[in-house]
Amino acid sequence: MRLFLCQFCGARLYFENRYCESCNHWLGYLSDTDTLSALVCLDEEAGSAGLWQPLAAPDRRVRFCANALYDACNWVVPAELGNGAVLCEACRFNRIVPDLDDTTNLARFRRIELAEHWLIYTLRQLGLPIPDRLEDPAHGLEFHFLAPVPGKPKPLTGHDEGVIVLNIEEAEDAIRERNRAAMGEPYRTLSGHFRHEIGNFYWDILVRDGDKLADCRALFGDDRQDYAEALKRHYAEGAPPGWQDHYISAYATAHPWEDFAETWAQYLHIVDTIETATAFGLRVKPPGEAAGTAPLAADFDPYRAKSIEEMVAMWLPLTFAMNSLARSMGHGDLYPFILSPAVIEKLGFINDLVRRR
Template identity: 55%
Template sequence: MRLFSCQNCGQLLHFENSVCMRCGSSLGLIPETLELTALAAEDGAWRALADNGLWRYCENATLGACNWLVPAGGDAVYCPSCRLNRTIPDISDPVRATLWREIEVAKRRLVYALRRLRLPIPSRAEGAAHGLAFDFLADSDPSAPVLTGHDDGLITLNIAEADPAERERRRVELGEPYRTLLGHMRHEIGHFYWNELVRDGGKLDACRAVFGDETLDYQQALQRHYQTGAPEGWQEGYISAYATMHPWEDFAETWTHYLHIVDTLDTAESFGVTIEPDVSDDPDTVVELTFDPYRTRNFDKLIDAWLPLSVALNSLNRSMGQPDLYPFALTPPVIEKLRFIHQLVRGAKRSG
């Protein structure tokens, strides 16, 4: 995620900001350009300092759940991110409303990344038969909890995942090193793009050569995974234990980490991060980010930058007494799977 600056006063801004803390300007993100802009009120709308256009806030801004903009002269009420919602929880409940707002932050980060990558985003709300849509649901029956998952374009998320205590409880119970809202979003969208770019994109044979045969019975694989766990030595060929369950999950987990890597490198580039340890003259430990991770066609650039950066990030976390920020190993087979995702993404053409 790149950094932004206030066009009115030059203050450093972050993606989630809706008000400049220095000059008090209202802020909004222009979806078409992905620019966070300072705004000036004008005739019931907002004049954007970034492009001089007239804009209105997305309707969900009134609920504190969005800072994106829609054209002032158009019919759109919701921004491109919020238009993907099919179901949201009962926000008359203040607890559920708070959880939903956290989910929307993660979803906007996801949509931002998809747009930076220029991936197609067909929307069910706009008529695409198997287009993308989100259901954010709360448990109502203890015997039948809402399951987070993907089904033919529809991504369902249990809003309990937005509760940090509940999410941590589930992480520990399942023995996971990592569990976040954004991670859920990136994983489930990986299933969506398997449909879009692999199944419907003529890449089935190429994908099977890397991830295996997805026609294996999924329910049997799921049952086996939760009964016996990941096979011994799984770390050599998979990014996570869950990835060993089925080729679909291996693809979605690898897709998730590709987005992790690209977006974190983008943040590091925005901060001008350079890694050059004083105690080593090994060139593999040096990185100076001078390229756009979202646009580069050179996959090796991404990995060559990511490996030393992830070591530095983990070391910083340990200095604060925190777990490793990136507790995963990129072995040669995993890197080749990431390479496949990169080539798939770079070959995609955005149509919506």
């Protein structure tokens, strides 16, 4: 994620900021121009539900997304679209949300919305299609954020023909860490959930419906094998010996769909983290770095990388630095994955899919 600057005072801003902590101007994200702008209120009595003037586009009038009322969104919509009850370009994919009068649900929803907005930003930067249910009633994207109901089975996070379900308990660090440890995973975050499940969504669009099945099966395996049986076998037997040579994670060994989704998530991790590093002007080249890797360049644009080799050459020294810094603070590795040649080849396939768009 890149950094932004306040148009009023020049202070540095983060993507999720609702207001500038330096000059106290309210902020709104203009998705059509990818700009986080300081705002001037044009209707003091209406407050956040009223009209606002972006300093980055003073000729425009905007309103906050309807989810701003829950302190869950800082994106704005054109004033002509409605009277403040309109959802933004990210929140419009939310079909089912929990009862937000419940304070626990509301706190979880706010964390989920941040991860969702981060995802939609990345997909837009990559130029990927994001059809909603109105554009594609059968396969368009929609999110169901479900709260557990006492006495009923817990909702399972997953994807089915464009519908992405997320158990909102995953927004709780303690619960998510417990699940991570129980399932033997090295990494589990809200962003990771979104990036994995959106990988399943794009398998449908770019592979199944994009005439790439044969190429994909040659790398990831035959997706026609029984999915339920494959998962049952995985949870009973675990990953096969030596899986690290061919897969990014143990879970990726369960089925070719999961291998693709896990690899897709890694691709988004890499793209977004490199963008963040370049936004801070980082240049990383550890001493003794292996031949074939390059220092991170401050002007490198991961969204326009022509080859995965170019991206990986910058990613490896960055992850070495990230993990070393985390260990210095007494934490585990921020990036606990190994990119084997086979995994890099799979990442290259995904990069080529994205570049075709």
